Amino acid sequence: MQLNKIEFNKKEIRDAYLFNAPLILIALIFIFLPVIGTLITSFFRDVTFLPGKFIGLENYKRLIGDSHFWQSVEFTLIFVIVSVSLELFFGVIFALLLNETIPGRGFMRVAILIPWAIPVAISARVWQLIYNYDFGVFNYFVLKLGISNQPVSWLGTTAGAFFSIVISDVWKTTPFMTIIILAGLSTISNDLYKQAMIDGTNFLQRFFRITLPLLKPVLVVALLFRTIDAIRIFDLVYVLTGGGPGGSTTPLSLYAYDYLVSGDFGYGSAASVIVFLLAALLAILYIKFGQFKEVVK
Amino acid sequence: MKKIQSLILILTISFFSIQCGSTKKDFTIWIGGSPEEVDFWASIVSQFNNQRGYNLKLIRQPTYTDQRRQGLVISLESKQPDPDLFLMDVVWINQFIRSGWLQPFTPYVTKSKFSTDIFFKGILNTVDKLNDTLYALPVFLDVGLFYYRKDLLEKFGFNNPPKTWDELVDQCKKITPAEKKNNLNFNGFDWQGAQYEGLVCDFLEFIASNGGGILQNGKINLDTPENLKALRFMHDLIYKYKISPPNTYTEMKEEEVRRAFQSGNAIFERNWSYAWKLHQSKDSPVRGKVGLTLLPHFIDHNSVSTLGGWHIGMSKYSDEKNEAWDFIQYVTSYKVQKQLLLKVGWNPGRKDIYSDSLLLKQIPRLKILYEAFKHTVARPTIPYYPQLSEVIQRYVNDCLANKIKPAYALKQMQNHINELEKFYAAK
Numbered sequence: 001m002q003l004n005k006i007e008f009n010k011k012e013i014r015d016a017y018l019f020n021a022p023l024i025l026i027a028l029i030f031i032f033l034p035v036i037g038t039l040i041t042s043f044f045r046d047v048t049f050l051p052g053k054f055i056g057l058e059n060y061k062r063l064i065g066d067s068h069f070w071q072s073v074e075f076t077l078i079f080v081i082v083s084v085s086l087e088l089f090f091g092v093i094f095a096l097l098l099n100e101t102i103p104g105r106g107f108m109r110v111a112i113l114i115p116w117a118i119p120v121a122i123s124a125r126v127w128q129l130i131y132n133y134d135f136g137v138f139n140y141f142v143l144k145l146g147i148s149n150q151p152v153s154w155l156g157t158t159a160g161a162f163f164s165i166v167i168s169d170v171w172k173t174t175p176f177m178t179i180i181i182l183a184g185l186s187t188i189s190n191d192l193y194k195q196a197m198i199d200g201t202n203f204l205q206r207f208f209r210i211t212l213p214l215l216k217p218v219l220v221v222a223l224l225f226r227t228i229d230a231i232r233i234f235d236l237v238y239v240l241t242g243g244g245p246g247g248s249t250t251p252l253s254l255y256a257y258d259y260l261v262s263g264d265f266g267y268g269s270a271a272s273v274i275v276f277l278l279a280a281l282l283a284i285l286y287i288k289f290g291q292f293k294e295v296v297k
Numbered sequence: 298m299k300k301i302q303s304l305i306l307i308l309t310i311s312f313f314s315i316q317c318g319s320t321k322k323d324f325t326i327w328i329g330g331s332p333e334e335v336d337f338w339a340s341i342v343s344q345f346n347n348q349r350g351y352n353l354k355l356i357r358q359p360t361y362t363d364q365r366r367q368g369l370v371i372s373l374e375s376k377q378p379d380p381d382l383f384l385m386d387v388v389w390i391n392q393f394i395r396s397g398w399l400q401p402f403t404p405y406v407t408k409s410k411f412s413t414d415i416f417f418k419g420i421l422n423t424v425d426k427l428n429d430t431l432y433a434l435p436v437f438l439d440v441g442l443f444y445y446r447k448d449l450l451e452k453f454g455f456n457n458p459p460k461t462w463d464e465l466v467d468q469c470k471k472i473t474p475a476e477k478k479n480n481l482n483f484n485g486f487d488w489q490g491a492q493y494e495g496l497v498c499d500f501l502e503f504i505a506s507n508g509g510g511i512l513q514n515g516k517i518n519l520d521t522p523e524n525l526k527a528l529r530f531m532h533d534l535i536y537k538y539k540i541s542p543p544n545t546y547t548e549m550k551e552e553e554v555r556r557a558f559q560s561g562n563a564i565f566e567r568n569w570s571y572a573w574k575l576h577q578s579k580d581s582p583v584r585g586k587v588g589l590t591l592l593p594h595f596i597d598h599n600s601v602s603t604l605g606g607w608h609i610g611m612s613k614y615s616d617e618k619n620e621a622w623d624f625i626q627y628v629t630s631y632k633v634q635k636q637l638l639l640k641v642g643w644n645p646g647r648k649d650i651y652s653d654s655l656l657l658k659q660i661p662r663l664k665i666l667y668e669a670f671k672h673t674v675a676r677p678t679i680p681y682y683p684q685l686s687e688v689i690q691r692y693v694n695d696c697l698a699n700k701i702k703p704a705y706a707l708k709q710m711q712n713h714i715n716e717l718e719k720f721y722a723a724k
Contacts, residue, residue: 047721048374049395049680062720068691133544134482134557156547156698244492245547245698247691261367262683263374263392 035276038269046266059270068247069271072255076278079166079251080230086170087226088219091177096211098178099185109182116175124239127168131155131240158248161241165249169236173229177222184218185211220290224283231279252278324351324617326382326624329358329365337641345627351620362386362494373398373612381615382624384607387424388494388676388686390433393610395680399432400611405622406431415629415647423675425608432610434629435646437637439605440669441502441592444558444566444576448586449476458565462506462530462593465565469540472564480562485540487554488567490531492694495550497676497686498603499567500693503527505601505674506594512677517685517718520711527595528703532696546697559583567592569605573662574642589662591669604673606646644670681721688713 008016045055063069098109115123130137131154139151155161188211196206234253237243243250243258252275260268328338335357342355356379358365369383373396385393393399406413413421416435425433445458453472459465469485476483489495504510509523534541542549542557549557551568555575558566561582566572576587591600609628611621627633634645638656644666650656651667677685688710696706 047681048370048398049392050721050723062716065716133542133548151544153544153547156544158700242491242493245694247492247695258687259684261363261370262687263370263396264681264684 038272038276041265042270042273044266046264046269048263048265055266059267062267063270063274068250069255071247072250072252073274075162075249076231076233076252079162079169079233080227080282083166083169083173084223084226084230086166087174087177088223090170090174091181091222094174094178095181095185096207098182112175112178114175115172116179118172120172120235121239123172124168124236127164127171128155128240131164155241156245158245161245161249165237165240168240169230169233172236173226177226180218180222180225181215184215188214216290220286224286224290227282227286228279231282232275323354324381324615324620325354325356325379326384327356327358327365327369327380328384329360331360333641337637341628341633341636345624349623349627351623353620353624356380369393373614376614378612378614378616380612381617381621382609382611384436385433385610387435387604387606387608388682390424390608390610391427391678392680392682394427394432398613400613400615400618402431402434402611402622402625405618405625409622409626411626415649417646417648417670420604420646420670420673420675424604424678433608434625435606436609436628437606437643438646438670439569439571439644440602440666440673441498441567441605442570442573442602442665442669443590443592444568444572445588445590446564446583446586447588449564450588458588458590459593461596463596465593466538466540469538469564473540476564482557482562484542484557484563485538486534486565486567487549487557487563488541488545489551489554490535490541490545490549490694490697491547491553492690493550494686494690496693497689498605500528500531500689501603501674501676502567502592502601503531506592506598508595508598510674511685511689512679517677517679517714518711519689519714520707525704525707528693528696528707530595531693532699532703535697536699546694570644570666571642589665591665591672599672600669601672601674602669604675606644608646679721681717684717684721685714688717 042059043054043056045053045058094112098105098112102108129135133139133151133153133156136154138154142148142152153160154164192210192214193206196210201209232253233251234257237249237251237254238257241249243254252271256268256271256275258268259271326338326342328335335355339355342353345351346353358368366386366389369380369385369389372380373393390399405411413431413434417438420435420438421431425431425435443458449472450456450458450468453468453475455468455471459468465486473483473485489499501511504524504527507523507527509521509527511517511519513521535543535545544553551572554566554568555572557563558568558572559576559581573587573589575581576583578584592602594600609625611618611625615621629647631647631649634647634650635653635656637643637645638650638660645651651663651670657663676682679685692701692706692710692713695701696703701709
């Protein structure tokens with residue numbers, strides 16, 4: 001709150017705007033304008049083979065009436081909740097481990113980044129081979145270990161496909177969480193832990209009373225990034241399941257994409273707007289309830 | 298000296314005139330697909346350029362069909378002068394025509410006295426024409442075919458491949474359990490059941506081989522007893538007769554089906570014509586053991602194959618239409634169409650290739666292909682086909698995954714499509 005009270009002179013304010021101008025300009029041209037453009041398109045019947053016409057909220061009405069759209073919303077939200085919480089859980093554990101002075105720590109810190117460094121399309125393809133019915137690694141173990149005498153169709157059931165996507169996503173993006181949390185951990189002073197140990201606390205007490213509260217600002221940032229990313233998930237699913245079986249794993253962005261590339265730009269835009277609104281809503285919630293202002297301070 | 302001077306002068310003039318000529322005739326064709334496919338087209342384009350002194354450029358598109366369409370839709374919707382020419386999957390043509398992106402061929406056909414009799418009339422009428430105007434020409438055709446293991450049928454005393462679906466079930470019931478003892482991965486009949494465009498093709502073949510269809514008398518009518526019986530049969534193949542594997546509806550696309558059959562894991566296969574050449578390749582375990590024929594059908598009905606393939610079209614926004622038409626004539630010439638068959642093993646769009654007695658001797662399967670082309674069924678020629686296909690894929694796949702009953706799947710499909718029609722068939 002102190003920050004607001006500091007008086008800046010006019011020159012300082014002008015310079016600040018000037019320095020920020022290139023960034024603001026880029027954000028305007030490449031982010032703001034396309035968003036507005038998409039919003040406007042979503043109010044039109046913009047289909048390649050029909051004359052264009054303003055139809056108000058018709059595209060949104062069609063969205064609401066489409067059971068597949070709701071299926072996509074449901075899948076997207078459940079996916080966000082499950083995958084982001086798992087990533088948070090494993091991210092914290094890995095970060096705590098890597099924060100200890102253990103032999104080979106430097107190497108492990110680099111090694112854990114490998115999944116994050118592989119392009120999504122490639123890792124999705126690799127996972128697809130792992131889940132493969134005939135020659136996938138998973139089915140090799142299932143048969144070898146005698147868990148079942150029939151191969152399992154991993155991507156074949158709704159639940160199977162869902163968790164296959166979640167596992168691939170968690171494998172891929174946990175490193176991101178880990179690195180951010182690790183950075184947060186390194187800012188916590190060791191003296192606090194030493195004091196707490198003198199007071200006779202155990203590990204769990206120290207974790208919940210010191211580590212977690214001090215880590216909260218970093219966690220909010222990490223969660224914000226991951227949540228927005230997860231809402232927009234596209235490439236992993238596009239390659240891994242293509243939205244199947246039976247459209248049960250179609251995220252909203254894939255739903256929008258299908259319509260955009262098939263020539264119904266109005267309807268595809270309306271679906272994109274929904275993705276944007278969802279992401280914006282969640283971002284606002286995080287900022288409001290994550291005490292983001294304190295984080296920034 | 299004078300001679301040299303005049304020589305230089307002539308050379309310079311001719312050089313400049315070539316320059317002028319080539320900049321004038323700069324145009325492009327967009328083609329994608331497998332690397333082998335694109336390389337073949339590159340050689341055709343360079344032959345064309347050498348012969349006619351044109352400067353046609355081949356722009357390579359992605360391998361996947363959907364991504365190829367995506368690139369074209371964006372360029373054409375924004376009225377770009379490039380591409381001048383492109384290949385279209387047979388199911389895009391109607392949308393492209395209705396969107397006003399295609400240049401009608403009629404004036405060029407008249408001017409160059411081009412004969413369209415060399416093509417299959419039924420195919421031109423159903424997919425390349427709208428209101429009697431010609432917008433595209435078939436470069437190569439494809440159909441769903443039935444592959445079978447000659448050696449296995451012989452071993453179990455069957456003289457002929459199944460003509461009807463019932464016969465197919467009978468043969469599978471005899472052969473599969475015995476073969477499964479030695480090979481755990483062995484199945485009766487592999488076909489495309491994953492949720493993608495190929496599923497619509499297979500679905501159409503099943504329903505049409507029972508006298509059903511998607512588009513009937515200009516209206517989409519899916520909820521019929523014929524379609525129900527066929528869809529139920531598709532479901533039964535997996536769950537009741539257990540002759541198609543459980544990954545049919547998750548993984549089985551063209552290549553998965555081909556690989557399973559080729560590694561000796563199936564008696565029967567439904568696939569496109571490209572699989573033949575690969576089954577006969579040197580390292581193929583089924584080399585020489587494969588038979589090819591038309592797909593089975595339900596009793597009292599006929600074999601039907603879904604029509605696939607690629608057609609050439611010209612952009613309405615092209616700035617080099619005369620040159621582009623020259624290339625279209627070149628591509629559909631007897632010589633190039635024959636190369637298509639001999640070099641990459643595709644089925645030419647021209648009809649007369651199939652009656653070339655020399656070729657028939659060399660490639661006996663042309664006879665079966667010709668037969669199949671006469672029994673083709675086209676996927677609905679409506680501009681919102683992508684949306685329609687998506688709905689069909691979803692419900693048929695859901696049904697094959699045993700999540701919904703066949704009757705419910707058809708009912709839901711129809712309801713959904715009625716909604717689509719309300720929006721897209723409006724003026």
